Amino acid sequence: STSCNSPSEVHILVSYHALVYVSTVCLDTAILCALSLGTAELLPLFGNHDVLGGLVCMWSVAITRWALICSLLLSNVDLKQRAVMKRWAAAHCFLGSVYESCRQVMFGGPLESGAGPLENPWFLVLNTVAAAATCLFWEITFPDSNKENNRKEKKQKTMVLFIRVICFLKKDLVILAGALIFLFLAVLCELFALLQTGKIIDALGSPSHWNDFPSALFLMSLFSFGNTLSVGCREGFFSCAISSFTRKVKVQLFGSLVFQEIGFFESTKTGDLASRLSADTGLMGHVVSLSTNLLLRTLIELLGIMVVMFGLSWKLTLLILMEIPLTSLLQSIYDTYYQRFSKEILDSMARANDVASEVMAGIRTVRSFNMERNEALRYSKTLLEIHSLRTRRDVVRSIYGLLRKVTDLGIRVAMLCYGQKLILSGQMSTGTLVFFIFYQRDLGNRIKTSVWILGDIVNSLSTAEKVFEYLDRKPQVSTDGTLQPDTLRGHIQFHNLTFSYPAYPDQPVLQGLSLEAKPGQMTALVGPSGGGKSTCVSLLERFYQPQDGEILLDGQPLQSYQHQYLHSKVAMVGQQPILFSGSIRDNIAYGLKNCSMERVIQAAQKANAHEFISQLEHGYDTDVGEHGGQLSGGQKQRIAIARALIREPQVLILDEITSCLDTESEQMVLQALANCPSQTLLVIAHRLKTVERADQIFLIDRGVIIEKGTHHELMEKRGKYYKLREMIFTEKADLKIIL
Numbered sequence: 001s002t003s004c005n006s007p008s009e010v011h012i013l014v015s016y017h018a019l020v021y022v023s024t025v026c027l028d029t030a031i032l033c034a035l036s037l038g039t040a041e042l043l044p045l046f047g048n049h050d051v052l053g054g055l056v057c058m059w060s061v062a063i064t065r066w067a068l069i070c071s072l073l074l075s076n077v078d079l080k081q082r083a084v085m086k087r088w089a090a091a092h093c094f095l096g097s098v099y100e101s102c103r104q105v106m107f108g109g110p111l112e113s114g115a116g117p118l119e120n121p122w123f124l125v126l127n128t129v130a131a132a133a134t135c136l137f138w139e140i141t142f143p144d145s146n147k148e149n150n151r152k153e154k155k156q157k158t159m160v161l162f163i164r165v166i167c168f169l170k171k172d173l174v175i176l177a178g179a180l181i182f183l184f185l186a187v188l189c190e191l192f193a194l195l196q197t198g199k200i201i202d203a204l205g206s207p208s209h210w211n212d213f214p215s216a217l218f219l220m221s222l223f224s225f226g227n228t229l230s231v232g233c234r235e236g237f238f239s240c241a242i243s244s245f246t247r248k249v250k251v252q253l254f255g256s257l258v259f260q261e262i263g264f265f266e267s268t269k270t271g272d273l274a275s276r277l278s279a280d281t282g283l284m285g286h287v288v289s290l291s292t293n294l295l296l297r298t299l300i301e302l303l304g305i306m307v308v309m310f311g312l313s314w315k316l317t318l319l320i321l322m323e324i325p326l327t328s329l330l331q332s333i334y335d336t337y338y339q340r341f342s343k344e345i346l347d348s349m350a351r352a353n354d355v356a357s358e359v360m361a362g363i364r365t366v367r368s369f370n371m372e373r374n375e376a377l378r379y380s381k382t383l384l385e386i387h388s389l390r391t392r393r394d395v396v397r398s399i400y401g402l403l404r405k406v407t408d409l410g411i412r413v414a415m416l417c418y419g420q421k422l423i424l425s426g427q428m429s430t431g432t433l434v435f436f437i438f439y440q441r442d443l444g445n446r447i448k449t450s451v452w453i454l455g456d457i458v459n460s461l462s463t464a465e466k467v468f469e470y471l472d473r474k475p476q477v478s479t480d481g482t483l484q485p486d487t488l489r490g491h492i493q494f495h496n497l498t499f500s501y502p503a504y505p506d507q508p509v510l511q512g513l514s515l516e517a518k519p520g521q522m523t524a525l526v527g528p529s530g531g532g533k534s535t536c537v538s539l540l541e542r543f544y545q546p547q548d549g550e551i552l553l554d555g556q557p558l559q560s561y562q563h564q565y566l567h568s569k570v571a572m573v574g575q576q577p578i579l580f581s582g583s584i585r586d587n588i589a590y591g592l593k594n595c596s597m598e599r600v601i602q603a604a605q606k607a608n609a610h611e612f613i614s615q616l617e618h619g620y621d622t623d624v625g626e627h628g629g630q631l632s633g634g635q636k637q638r639i640a641i642a643r644a645l646i647r648e649p650q651v652l653i654l655d656e657i658t659s660c661l662d663t664e665s666e667q668m669v670l671q672a673l674a675n676c677p678s679q680t681l682l683v684i685a686h687r688l689k690t691v692e693r694a695d696q697i698f699l700i701d702r703g704v705i706i707e708k709g710t711h712h713e714l715m716e717k718r719g720k721y722y723k724l725r726e727m728i729f730t731e732k733a734d735l736k737i738i739l
């Protein structure tokens with residue numbers, strides 16, 4: 001056991017398990033002797049030479065022994081050894097019965113084990129040794145099989161995932177029911193058409209049945225037509241249900257993603273999210289299609305074929321069915337590898353997507369740094385990784401295919417040999433064997449298909465896991481506030497804020513910061529780059545949650561306000577405003593229903609954007625292109641200001657709008673804002689003119705407020721503000737910093 005530390009502990013544990021094993025074998029022998037005595041009494045009821053009766057007794061004894069051993073053993077061994085002991089108990093109890101049954105099917109004759117251990121003790125010894133050897137071989141070859149708990153958990157997880165995937169189909173039950181009805185009809189029509197084909201062959205074979213030919217031909221055509229029609233309808237209904245399913249998953253996933261906190265998007269790559277939204281949701285649709293359509297159809301057909309085969313020869317059918325455990329074993333080993341590779345390939349693909357989208361989005365930066373080749377190399381490396389993983393997966397797939405073919409061939413050869421034996425002994429006709437050859441391939445194909453589908457469902461479900469992970473994720477910044485007062489003054493107070501970004505939890509960006517912004521006043525945040533100014537604004541926008549301290553809006557905690565209400569009252573224009581593809585009008589009226597053109601123009605005029613928009617060929621209907629790529633930085637910023645102003649927010653935050661605006665535009669915007677005297681204006685600025693007119697200035701450095709007051713107060717103080725003034729607020733200094 002891995003929980004043991006010292007050799008003596010290991011020794012004690014091994015001795016304990018050896019003792020449990022030996023006493024179980026002794027106990028089992030005693031049980032077997034007792035049961036054999038009982039069955040010896042029962043056997044005459046079947047007739048002493050009745051093999052079937054002997055086999056029934058053997059299996060009954062085996063099941064009883066197994067049940068007794070399991071109940072006695074499993075309570076006395078620890079959890080880790082329980083899986084091994086369970087396998088051993090199964091081998092020990094059933095090996096003899098399996099051997100006798102197979103031997104009977106193949107060669108017949110009297111039972112080798114006789115009536116039990118009393119009659120043939122060597123059979124018992126041989127059985128014990130063989131079971132121990134089989135177990136030893138298994139544990140050495142497949143050490144992973146000991147992780148039973150893990151596997152159990154995995155299986156349960158897969159089952160839960162499967163049920164959750166299927167639950168998405170709840171609303172499409174009517175469509176699904178239609179699809180299932182046509183599925184059954186298609187299978188029935190196919191079976192009946194086959195039966196009629198048999199009748200046609202019979203009619204053609206003997207002249208006395210020629211009169212049956214036209215009716216059989218008519219019925220065969222009718223059923224074949226019914227089959228074709230049902231197949232078409234079935235596929236139509238299934239496609240409809242699956243398309244609706246995929247749409248629903250995508251909508252829910254997207255809905256869940258957009259509500260996540262900003263920190264989530266910083267720590268999760270865009271390519272990864274795009275991959276989940278497109279590829280993974282598609283794969284979930286594939287699971288539904290496989291399970292509801294293909295698997296169900298194959299299982300029904302499989303059942304039909306098995307009924308026919310058992311009717312023809314149960315012995316030969318049992319022989320053919322031996323393929324199932326072999327195939328399942330191969331499949332389960334293959335699945336483990338395939339699943340691992342599939343997951344790694346998906347992750348690599350997400351990484352490759354990420355590289356591609358990052359480079360495309362930042363192509364200007366890539367070009368200006370002459371990094372095209374390096375980026376192409378980076379992309380090629382990620383592709384190479386995918387290629388290598390795919391190659392490894394394909395090698396495993398080929399080996400698996402080869403082993404499957406060998407198994408199939410082995411079973412067919414065994415069937416032919418045994419079939420010939422049955423024909424020679426007169427137990428079967430040549431015609432029946434021909435039928436068997438035909439059905440065996442069909443049965444094999446159906447088993448292969450259903451095992452493959454099951455494997456594929458499990459593989460595809462591993463991707464569903466990630467989708468559900470995102471679907472279930474609760475945003476870490478809650479949006480369940482309810483406060484919506486009729487009037488909001490816009491009084492902001494930061495109390496002892498301590499904050500570090502989720503990506504760097506050990507590096508506090510704000511350290512006990514407190515400030516106040518009053519309604520009707522312009523408050524400026526200034527300070528060296530990286531001091532924490534934009535972070536203050538992000539916290540006010542509730543992009544993140546501070547670790548300590550609180551932000552009050554009109555005396556109430558910020559998180560108690562209703563999400564939509566808060567964002568309609570607090571608007572921000574960021575350093576790099578983002579526009580969405582669409583017209584200028586759509587961008588200004590973003591998120592507002594039934595917004596009149598007059599309001600749009602008014603907001604644009606305040607933002608000093610009306611003039612340049614009017615000069616454009618299509619005016620307010622001009623398409624801004626992806627991310628507003630067809631406009632200059634200053635134009636984008638003015639549209640973003642108009643977008644904020646149209647909402648008539650009570651609190652307006654301007655985060656370095658000076659970065660893209662010329663002095664004249666900026667002054668015009670600020671003049672327009674001065675016309676709303678009750679508004680709280682929070683400005684982060686680098687220009688002296690902007691800061692000078694502020695009612696109060698906060699100098700922030702390394703997450704703390706160093707100085708505060710009006711421009712004149714701070715200048716008179718001759719402190720840090722005075723010293724930094726030259727460096728931060730002059731146009732020349734701006735240039736120096738940029739260069």
Ligand SMILES: Nc1ncnc2c1ncn2[C@@H]1O[C@H](COP(=O)(O)OP(=O)(O)OP(=O)(O)O)[C@@H](O)[C@H]1O
Nearest residue numbers: 266501503504509528529530531532533534535536
């Ligand atoms: N999303 C983020 N994740 C991790 N760290 C961040 C993030 N945004 C900013 N930081 C870090 O937080 C610190 C403060 O950044 P912030 O943007 O608030 O400074 P700033 O004063 O606004 O600077 P600037 O004037 O250059 O815009 C910096 O050290 C920065 O590296």
